[in-house]
Amino acid sequence: MNKKIVLGALCVLLPRLVAAEGLFDAQEFRLDNGLRVIAIENHRAPIVKQMLWYQAGSTDERIGAGGSAHLLEHLMFRGTKLIPGQTFNTLLEKNGAESNAFTAYDNTVYHQLVDVGRLELAMFLEADRMKNLDIGETDFAAERDIVFQERKERVDNNPSGRFFEAMNRALWQEHPHARPVSGTDEEIKHLTRQDIEDFYKRFYVPNNAILVLSGDIDAVTAKELAQKYYGNLRPAGKKSIRSDFSAPPEDFKATVDMKMPQIRGNRVVKIFVAPSYQKQTEDVYSLMVWAAYLGEGETSKLYKKLVLQDKVALNVSAEFNPLSRSYGTFAISAMPAKGTTPEQLLAKIDQVWNEEMQNFDQKAAEKIKRKMLAGLVYMRDNPEDAAYIVGAMAAAGASLDEIEAYEQNIKAVKDADVRKAAQKLRAHAPQVTGILRPEENTDETNK
Amino acid sequence: MRRTNNQTRRRDVALVLILLAIVGFWGCRSKFYGAYKAEKTIENTILKNRTFNASVEEICSPKLGIKAYLLKDSHNPIVSLNFSFENTGYAYDDAHEQGIAQMAAALLTEGAGKYKAQELKEKMEERAIRVGFAAGKDDFGGSLLTTTDHLQEAAQYLNLMLTEPRFDEADLQRVKAQILDALKRQHERPERELELVFAREMYGAHPYGRNPLGQAADIERVSAADLRRFVKNKFSRGNLLVGLAGDVDAQSGGAFLDKVFAGLPADKVQASIPPAETEFDGRLVQIRRGDGQNMLLAAMPAIGRTHKDFYPLFTANYIWGGAGLNSRLSQRIREQEGLTYGIYSYLSLSDKSPLLIVGFAATADNFEKAKKLLYEETDKFVDEGIDAEETAQAKNYLTASYHLRFASIENIAEILTAMQKYNLGLDFLQKRNDYIAHIKPEDVNRVIKKYFNKQLLTGVELGEFQPAAGERK
Structure with missing residues (x-):
C-alpha cells in the first residue's frame, strides 16, 4: 500500500535524477522472453563479470524439501544434455574463468569473472544450463553427499552458525526465513531427484531471472549478446513467486539463550523484522541512516557509548538489510566486556537506542548522511562488487532508477523520518534476543 | 551451434x-x-583485442628518493597506496613481546599527532580516506585508499600515523582487551585451532610457530613506550616497499610519497630470524575435539618465488590441488566420492619456509577414506606424472585468467608491492604470461618427482578419532 507513495515521490524526483549522476550509470533492458538485463560499464581491465540471478531460493522450496534450491545449485555444475559431465567446468577452466554460485533465501545466483574475450563462452554455457540440465543418478547421489558435508563445514564447525539458525527459527516462526538455506541434515538426506527437477523446471526460466553484465562491455553489445545467447529461451507461464508470507505478529518477542562447549566468551544479538524494498519501503532509507548512525563503524553511537565511554562492550555493531523479497532485518551484535553480563549489555543497547533516537536532530542527520555519501565513487572501481550490489538490489525488487538514485534518496531523508522509523522498529517490530554463552560458566568474563 | x-x-x-x-x-x-x-x-567473439595497459613505471620521490612502482590508471578519481616494511612482521617480534606488531597494527589508526582517535576517524570518514595496517608473518603492511580530492589530507593523516602515533592509554587498554578476547575466541572454531597447532607443530620454537596474535602475558605487559619504540625501530625508508596505483602520475605520486613517508629514518632496520627447520617425517599430530567434521592440514617443503622451479611447481600444484573443482584431488575426493565439500592445496611463500600445503574437512565417517585417497592420488601423481594435455589445460587457465587480478585498484597496488618484494622486474606484468607459456610438461613432471612425496606430508589432524589400540578412551 505504501508503494504508491514511493512511486509518487519518485515521479517528483525523476527530472532531477536524470540530470544527476547515478551510482553506477548502468543500463537496463528486457528481452522478449522476460529476461531482465542490466549492463554496467567499467573499462579499466578487459574483464567482465556475468551474474545470473534466479528469483528462487530456499524460500520457494516445498515444505520438507529444504535444501532443494541449494542442491540444484550444485547440480548445475554437473552437466547438461549438450555439455555433459564435467565439461562445463573444464571449458571454463581452460578459458581462465572464475566460476561459482550461491544460494540464498530468495535467490540462486551463478557467476563468472572472465576475460572479455571469453565472455561469449560463459554466456553460452550459462544460457545452456537454464534449459538443458541433465541430472544423472550418480551425480545426484555424490552431490547430495557434498552438500551434506558443506552444511557440516559451514554450520556445525561454526558455533555462531548454529546460534543464528536457532535465532532465526525463534524469530520467523512460520515464515520461510525460519528454515536454513542449506536445509537441515534430515531434509538433505531425504531429497530426491524429483525435488530438484521440479524446482528447476518451475523456476529456471528467463522471465524469472536477472542477468547482470559488469565490466569491459557497453550496453549495446551487452544487449546484442544477451539476445544472442538468452533470447531463444522460452519463458514459462505465470509463476507464483511468493512474497506474501506472514511475519510474526507485531510486538512478538522471542528469546534464545544458548550454551555451547566451543564458546569462549559471551555474545549478544538482537534481530528485528524490518522493512525492505518490498515492505514498508518508505522506511528503507531512514533505517539505512539510522543503522549507520547507531552502529556502523567506530564513530557510531553504540561504539562510542558502550565500548569507549561505559566500557561495557568489546565490540558492537548494527546492520540493516533491506534486501529481501518479503521482510528485511535490522540486527545488533555485541560482545560484553569483562565484568558485564549479557543481560546488562542488552539493557545498555536498548538504552542507547532510546537516548539516541531522541538526540537525533537535523544536525546529526546531515553529518551522518555526509559520511554515508563520501567515497561513493569507490563503487565504480571493482566490476565484481558493482555486479553484486546491483544484482542483489534488483533481485530484491529495487528498480534501476532507485539503485542509481541512492545518493539522492539518502539526501532526502529527514531527521523526523529516522526517529519515527527507529521508534516503530523498537516498539512494534517482531524481534528476537539471543545470548550465546560458554558451556561452563566459570570464565572470568561472565562474572 | x-x-x-x-x-x-x-x-x-x-x-x-x-x-x-x-x-x-x-x-x-x-x-x-x-x-x-x-x-x-x-x-568468433565480437569482444576481441581488448588489452590492459599494464605498463608499470618506477618513480622516485623528489625529496626523499623513495622508490615506488606506479601503475597509472585514470578511470576513476581514486588513488590506492600499498606498502610494507620488510622483516617487521610478527615473527620478528622480540621473544618477550609476542603480539606487539599486531597491537601496533591495530593502534596506528587510533589517533596521531594532534588528532585523538575519534577525531582522526571522523575526519577520515568524512573524506572517505581508508587506512589499514596488518602484521603478517614476515612483513608489516599498510594500505590507503582515497579519492584524488583528498590526496593531501590522506598523506598528512597517514604520515602522522607512521611518525606520531598517539597510543593514548584508553585506546591501548581497549585494544589490549579486544586482542586478549580474540586470543581466547580463536579456540571456538576448529579451523583456527588447527592452524595454531599446525604452526607449532611445523616450527616448534621458531618464530613461525607463534600465535599470530601473540601471547597473553606479553600483550598484557606492552606499554605505549614499547609501541613507540616499535614504530621508531621498525619503520624506515630502508626496508620500505611501495606500490601506487590510480589517478596519479610520476610527479604528483612522487610528491605524495614524500609527504606520506616524511620523517621516517633512512636506515634499514637490522633484523633477522633463523631459517625454519621442520622435520618432514609424515607425522600427523592428533587434536581431539568434537565439531561437525574432522580436518586435516599438512605440508611438504617447497621453494621460494624466485627459485628456478617456481613456475613448474606452481603449475604442478595447480593440477594437484589448486584448481578448485578441476584439481585431481577435488575430482577424486569431492566430485567422484562426495566425501568432502572441499579439498585444496596451495604454495605458501613465507620467506623462511616455503611450503606446499594441503587441507580438507570431512565428517568422521568419511575422514579416513578421504585421507587414504589423498595419499593414493599423491602417489599416482608422482608415479604417473601429468601429460601434455593436462599441462596445456593448466597453462590455458593460468594465462587466460591473468587479467582477472586487475579488477580492483587496491589489488593492483598490492601486486606492485609484491613485484618488488620478489624482484620480478618492472616488466613482469607484460612478461608473466610468457613465463607460463614456456613451461613444458617435462619440467612439471621433473618438479613433481622432486617435491611431491606423501611420506613428507606432515601436519595436524583434528576431530573425533577411534582410540588407538591399547589406549583408553
Whole structure:
C-alpha cells in the first residue's frame, strides 16, 4: 500500500535524477522472453563479470524439501544434455574463468569473472544450463553427499552458525526465513531427484531471472549478446513467486539463550523484522541512516557509548538489510566486556537506542548522511562488487532508477523520518534476543 | 551451434533431418549437441583485442628518493597506496613481546599527532580516506585508499600515523582487551585451532610457530613506550616497499610519497630470524575435539618465488590441488566420492619456509577414506606424472585468467608491492604470461618427482578419532 507513495515521490524526483549522476550509470533492458538485463560499464581491465540471478531460493522450496534450491545449485555444475559431465567446468577452466554460485533465501545466483574475450563462452554455457540440465543418478547421489558435508563445514564447525539458525527459527516462526538455506541434515538426506527437477523446471526460466553484465562491455553489445545467447529461451507461464508470507505478529518477542562447549566468551544479538524494498519501503532509507548512525563503524553511537565511554562492550555493531523479497532485518551484535553480563549489555543497547533516537536532530542527520555519501565513487572501481550490489538490489525488487538514485534518496531523508522509523522498529517490530554463552560458566568474563 | 554461413547451416539442417529419420529424436539430439565447439565461440567473439595497459613505471620521490612502482590508471578519481616494511612482521617480534606488531597494527589508526582517535576517524570518514595496517608473518603492511580530492589530507593523516602515533592509554587498554578476547575466541572454531597447532607443530620454537596474535602475558605487559619504540625501530625508508596505483602520475605520486613517508629514518632496520627447520617425517599430530567434521592440514617443503622451479611447481600444484573443482584431488575426493565439500592445496611463500600445503574437512565417517585417497592420488601423481594435455589445460587457465587480478585498484597496488618484494622486474606484468607459456610438461613432471612425496606430508589432524589400540578412551 505504501508503494504508491514511493512511486509518487519518485515521479517528483525523476527530472532531477536524470540530470544527476547515478551510482553506477548502468543500463537496463528486457528481452522478449522476460529476461531482465542490466549492463554496467567499467573499462579499466578487459574483464567482465556475468551474474545470473534466479528469483528462487530456499524460500520457494516445498515444505520438507529444504535444501532443494541449494542442491540444484550444485547440480548445475554437473552437466547438461549438450555439455555433459564435467565439461562445463573444464571449458571454463581452460578459458581462465572464475566460476561459482550461491544460494540464498530468495535467490540462486551463478557467476563468472572472465576475460572479455571469453565472455561469449560463459554466456553460452550459462544460457545452456537454464534449459538443458541433465541430472544423472550418480551425480545426484555424490552431490547430495557434498552438500551434506558443506552444511557440516559451514554450520556445525561454526558455533555462531548454529546460534543464528536457532535465532532465526525463534524469530520467523512460520515464515520461510525460519528454515536454513542449506536445509537441515534430515531434509538433505531425504531429497530426491524429483525435488530438484521440479524446482528447476518451475523456476529456471528467463522471465524469472536477472542477468547482470559488469565490466569491459557497453550496453549495446551487452544487449546484442544477451539476445544472442538468452533470447531463444522460452519463458514459462505465470509463476507464483511468493512474497506474501506472514511475519510474526507485531510486538512478538522471542528469546534464545544458548550454551555451547566451543564458546569462549559471551555474545549478544538482537534481530528485528524490518522493512525492505518490498515492505514498508518508505522506511528503507531512514533505517539505512539510522543503522549507520547507531552502529556502523567506530564513530557510531553504540561504539562510542558502550565500548569507549561505559566500557561495557568489546565490540558492537548494527546492520540493516533491506534486501529481501518479503521482510528485511535490522540486527545488533555485541560482545560484553569483562565484568558485564549479557543481560546488562542488552539493557545498555536498548538504552542507547532510546537516548539516541531522541538526540537525533537535523544536525546529526546531515553529518551522518555526509559520511554515508563520501567515497561513493569507490563503487565504480571493482566490476565484481558493482555486479553484486546491483544484482542483489534488483533481485530484491529495487528498480534501476532507485539503485542509481541512492545518493539522492539518502539526501532526502529527514531527521523526523529516522526517529519515527527507529521508534516503530523498537516498539512494534517482531524481534528476537539471543545470548550465546560458554558451556561452563566459570570464565572470568561472565562474572 | 554457431555457424559461419548460411550454406553450412542449410547443410546441417538437411543432415539433422536425415539423422532424425534414422536414429530418432533422442539419438539425433545427442549427436547434434555433441557438435558444440567452444573454440568457435571464442574465435568468433565480437569482444576481441581488448588489452590492459599494464605498463608499470618506477618513480622516485623528489625529496626523499623513495622508490615506488606506479601503475597509472585514470578511470576513476581514486588513488590506492600499498606498502610494507620488510622483516617487521610478527615473527620478528622480540621473544618477550609476542603480539606487539599486531597491537601496533591495530593502534596506528587510533589517533596521531594532534588528532585523538575519534577525531582522526571522523575526519577520515568524512573524506572517505581508508587506512589499514596488518602484521603478517614476515612483513608489516599498510594500505590507503582515497579519492584524488583528498590526496593531501590522506598523506598528512597517514604520515602522522607512521611518525606520531598517539597510543593514548584508553585506546591501548581497549585494544589490549579486544586482542586478549580474540586470543581466547580463536579456540571456538576448529579451523583456527588447527592452524595454531599446525604452526607449532611445523616450527616448534621458531618464530613461525607463534600465535599470530601473540601471547597473553606479553600483550598484557606492552606499554605505549614499547609501541613507540616499535614504530621508531621498525619503520624506515630502508626496508620500505611501495606500490601506487590510480589517478596519479610520476610527479604528483612522487610528491605524495614524500609527504606520506616524511620523517621516517633512512636506515634499514637490522633484523633477522633463523631459517625454519621442520622435520618432514609424515607425522600427523592428533587434536581431539568434537565439531561437525574432522580436518586435516599438512605440508611438504617447497621453494621460494624466485627459485628456478617456481613456475613448474606452481603449475604442478595447480593440477594437484589448486584448481578448485578441476584439481585431481577435488575430482577424486569431492566430485567422484562426495566425501568432502572441499579439498585444496596451495604454495605458501613465507620467506623462511616455503611450503606446499594441503587441507580438507570431512565428517568422521568419511575422514579416513578421504585421507587414504589423498595419499593414493599423491602417489599416482608422482608415479604417473601429468601429460601434455593436462599441462596445456593448466597453462590455458593460468594465462587466460591473468587479467582477472586487475579488477580492483587496491589489488593492483598490492601486486606492485609484491613485484618488488620478489624482484620480478618492472616488466613482469607484460612478461608473466610468457613465463607460463614456456613451461613444458617435462619440467612439471621433473618438479613433481622432486617435491611431491606423501611420506613428507606432515601436519595436524583434528576431530573425533577411534582410540588407538591399547589406549583408553
